[in-house]
Amino acid sequence: MTGCAVLRLTGADAYKVTAMHTSTNTLAKCQALDLQDPLRSLRELFQLPEGVIYLDGNSLGVLPKATPTRVAAAVTKEWGQDLIKSWNSAGWFQMPLLVGDKIARLIGAEEGEVVAADSTSINLFKVLSAALSIAQADDSEKKTILSERTNFPTDLYIAEALCKERGLTLKLVETEDLQSALQHDVAVLMLTHVNYRTGAMFNMKTMTASAHNVGALMVWDLAHSAGAVPVDLKGSLVDFAVGCGYKYLNGGPGAPAFVWVNPKHTNRYWQPLNGWWGHAAPFEFTPEYKPATGITRYQCGTQPILSLTALDTALDTFLEAEKLGGMQALRKKSLALSDLFMHLVQTQLAEHGFGIATPIDEDFRGSQVSLTRSKGAYAIVQAMIARGVMGDFRTGDGKNQPDILRFGLTPLYTRFVDVWHAIRHLKEVMDSGEWQQPQFSQKNVVT
Numbered sequence: 001m002t003g004c005a006v007l008r009l010t011g012a013d014a015y016k017v018t019a020m021h022t023s024t025n026t027l028a029k030c031q032a033l034d035l036q037d038p039l040r041s042l043r044e045l046f047q048l049p050e051g052v053i054y055l056d057g058n059s060l061g062v063l064p065k066a067t068p069t070r071v072a073a074a075v076t077k078e079w080g081q082d083l084i085k086s087w088n089s090a091g092w093f094q095m096p097l098l099v100g101d102k103i104a105r106l107i108g109a110e111e112g113e114v115v116a117a118d119s120t121s122i123n124l125f126k127v128l129s130a131a132l133s134i135a136q137a138d139d140s141e142k143k144t145i146l147s148e149r150t151n152f153p154t155d156l157y158i159a160e161a162l163c164k165e166r167g168l169t170l171k172l173v174e175t176e177d178l179q180s181a182l183q184h185d186v187a188v189l190m191l192t193h194v195n196y197r198t199g200a201m202f203n204m205k206t207m208t209a210s211a212h213n214v215g216a217l218m219v220w221d222l223a224h225s226a227g228a229v230p231v232d233l234k235g236s237l238v239d240f241a242v243g244c245g246y247k248y249l250n251g252g253p254g255a256p257a258f259v260w261v262n263p264k265h266t267n268r269y270w271q272p273l274n275g276w277w278g279h280a281a282p283f284e285f286t287p288e289y290k291p292a293t294g295i296t297r298y299q300c301g302t303q304p305i306l307s308l309t310a311l312d313t314a315l316d317t318f319l320e321a322e323k324l325g326g327m328q329a330l331r332k333k334s335l336a337l338s339d340l341f342m343h344l345v346q347t348q349l350a351e352h353g354f355g356i357a358t359p360i361d362e363d364f365r366g367s368q369v370s371l372t373r374s375k376g377a378y379a380i381v382q383a384m385i386a387r388g389v390m391g392d393f394r395t396g397d398g399k400n401q402p403d404i405l406r407f408g409l410t411p412l413y414t415r416f417v418d419v420w421h422a423i424r425h426l427k428e429v430m431d432s433g434e435w436q437q438p439q440f441s442q443k444n445v446v447t
């Protein structure tokens with residue numbers, strides 16, 4: 001065997017790796033890959049703690065170096081000195097749309113089509129409501145939201161609540177049964193582009209076309225896609241999308257999420273959270289609601305300006321990345337990182353009982369690698385964290401879904417040597433049995 005079974009070329013010569021037989025020459029090759037990485041300068045834009053290998057940027061992105069100064073200025077000058085004037089002078093009022101414009105560049109949308117606001121859960125409520133109203137106005141027999149059972153729970157909870165309120169049905173099926181469940185009763189197909197547990201990615205264009213074939217509207221959740229993989233909402237003829245600001249976009253804990261609506265639908269229906277920030281003329285203070293035109297109507301109330309400031313600053317790192325090839329270049333590196341990760345798992349950890357839940361086919365994987373193991377997944381992740389290698393654990397259902405050890409490979413700042421060292425630590429944790437120490441089985445509130 002060549003030692004390179006998994007490590008295929010991803011189209012980027014910079015990441016070309018020849019056979020890796022021994023672990024030491026693998027480390028040397030990882031160092032070489034980092035040296036020739038055309039994106040290596042981007043890591044300098046982030047504040048990464050000493051001694052930490054951070055593989056959880058899919059859950060909470062890291063701190064950009066520019067953020068503390070920018071947020072401090074927003075606090076001390078814009079708020080502290082200029083006070084209420086800042087709604088105008090610092091552009092606070094327009095921030096959700098301006099930040100939305102920066103996000104639009106990453107997801108195949110255009111200026112003025114995206115707003116950064118509220119949380120993913122809340123934005124999903126807005127778009128699902130609008131999508132249901134549009135679908136039912138066209139065909140009142142459409143009474144189903146279809147999704148997959150393994151979708152992120154908050155998405156399912158929001159859909160469940162809406163279905164209860166409107167007397168509709170939420171139909172959940174296994175991924176492989178989606179096509180057959182797409183029947184004419186389906187009003188909305190709601191899917192997450194990259195699965196949070198496995199890292200499996202849908203083909204956005206073909207799934208959207210399948211939904212349209214039965215007259216359903218398509219809602220995508222981009223929580224694990226925006227900033228992680230190239231997304232082409234308009235090219236894929238998508239109807240609605242939402243996504244998250246604190247994962248790959250590095251906006252900080254609780255950062256505003258975003259919402260995009262295909263312009264052909266935006267003015268057709270207003271979302272039901274009719275707050276004054278979505279009003280056509282909020283400062284006329286009229287008692288009746290009149291929705292603004294365009295994506296502005298997807299705002300509700302006053303937005304968290306300090307958090308928006310942090311998100312806005314973080315998005316500038318993607319503007320830097322644009323100069324180096326943008327999302328396409330980031331994707332090449334991301335695939336090379338996950339290829340390397342899976343290759344090392346297969347070659348270095350063969351006797352330790354790990355499975356790889358993430359699709360090997362690069363067309364169907366996002367920017368993370370998920371491992372499975374019949375027991376000990378939580379404790380192994382904890383033992384890794386104690387060594388400074390931060391991934392996370394996602395519980396299984398005790399039946400079909402196994403427990404998951406999740407490793408996010410954020411191409412903005414993850415190096416090839418980080419992957420090598422992470423696997424070295426994992427091997428040491430397994431070889432020594434360190435993970436079986438009792439403290440690693442103590443469950444935290446947040447896993």
Ligand SMILES: *Cc1c(COP(=O)(O)O)cnc(C)c1O
Nearest residue numbers: 119120121152154192196221223
């Ligand atoms: C992270 C994530 C969310 C988070 O929703 P919040 O409202 O920000 O808590 C929602 N959906 C998916 C698919 C996610 O991965």
